[in-house]
Amino acid sequence: xxxxxxxxxxxxxxxxxxxxxxxxxxxxxxxxxxxxxxxxxxxxxxxxxxxxxxxxxxxxxxxxxxxxxxxxxxxxxxxxxxxxxxxxxxxxxxxxxxxxxxxxxxxxxxxxx
Amino acid sequence: xxxxxxxxxxxxxxxxxxxxxxxxxxxxxxxxxxxxxxxxxxxxxxxxxxxxxxxxxxxxxxxxxxxxxxxxxxxxxxxxxxxxxxxxxxxxxxxxxxxxxxxxxxxxxxxxxxxx
Numbered sequence: 001x002x003x004x005x006x007x008x009x010x011x012x013x014x015x016x017x018x019x020x021x022x023x024x025x026x027x028x029x030x031x032x033x034x035x036x037x038x039x040x041x042x043x044x045x046x047x048x049x050x051x052x053x054x055x056x057x058x059x060x061x062x063x064x065x066x067x068x069x070x071x072x073x074x075x076x077x078x079x080x081x082x083x084x085x086x087x088x089x090x091x092x093x094x095x096x097x098x099x100x101x102x103x104x105x106x107x108x109x110x111x112x113x
Numbered sequence: 114x115x116x117x118x119x120x121x122x123x124x125x126x127x128x129x130x131x132x133x134x135x136x137x138x139x140x141x142x143x144x145x146x147x148x149x150x151x152x153x154x155x156x157x158x159x160x161x162x163x164x165x166x167x168x169x170x171x172x173x174x175x176x177x178x179x180x181x182x183x184x185x186x187x188x189x190x191x192x193x194x195x196x197x198x199x200x201x202x203x204x205x206x207x208x209x210x211x212x213x214x215x216x217x218x219x220x221x222x223x224x225x226x227x228x229x
Contacts, residue, residue: 031215042204045216058214090158092217098210099146099165102217104158 002026004105006091012111013081021076021108023091029103031096032074033058034066036087037107043090049074050096081112116140117205117220125226126195133180134190134223136205144210147188148217149179153201161203164188166210192225200227 034046045058049068091105126132149161180189206217
C-alpha cells in the first residue's frame with residue numbers, strides 16, 4: 001500500500017505557466033487536503049474536499065483550483081504561476097472526522113521564477 | 114490569533130535521553146483533536162501520536178507519549194530513549210470539531226537534534 005503519492009517531486013516553473021500537481025491516495029479516505037509549507041508560516045490549507053464531487057476553499061485559495069472527480073485523486077492546479085507560489089505543497093487525506101488522523105504525501109517542491 | 118504555540122524553536126538532546134517538546138493550544142471548542150507530526154530533513158510529514166479532547170488517558174505510541182493537561186491547554190510530546198533518527202522538526206497540530214474545513218492548525222515547530 002503506497003498511501004499518498006504526489007507528482008512531481010519537484011518542479012521549476014516559469015511565471016505565467018500553468019501547472020497541475022497530482023495527488024493520489026489508495027486508502028479510500030473521504031477527505032483530502034492541499035497545504036503549502038513556507039518557512040516561518042508553517043502549513044496553511046489551500047483547498048479541501050470532504051468527499052468526491054465536492055471541494056471547498058481553505059485559508060489561502062487564491063491562484064489555485066482543485067477538482068475531485070473520484071475518491072482517489074485530488075489534483076491542484078495553478079492557472080498562471082507567480083513567484084509567491086514558490087513553496088512545498090503537501091497533499092493529505094483522512095476519513096474526515098476531527099478525530100481522524102490526516103496522512104500526508106511526500107510533498108512537491110515548486111519553484112516559480 | 115495563533116492557536117498552536119510551540120515555544121522551543123530548537124533543542125539538543127543526548128542519545129538515550131528523554132526529551133519533552135512543549136505545545137499549548139487555544140480553542141473554545143469542546144471537541145478537538147491534537148496531533149504530533151515529525152518532519153525529518155527529507156521533508157515528509159510523519160504522523161506520530163493523537164490525543165482527543167475527551168480522552169481520559171494520555172496517549173502513548175511506542176517511545177512517544179503525550180502529556181495532556183486539558184485545564185492548562187497543553188499537549189506536550191515526550192520522546193523516551195532518544196535515537197539519532199529522532200533528529201527532525203516536530204509539529205504540534207490541532208483540529209477543531211466545529212471546523213467544517215477540517216483543517217489542521219500547525220504550530221511553528223521545534224527542531225530537535227539528537228547528539229551521540
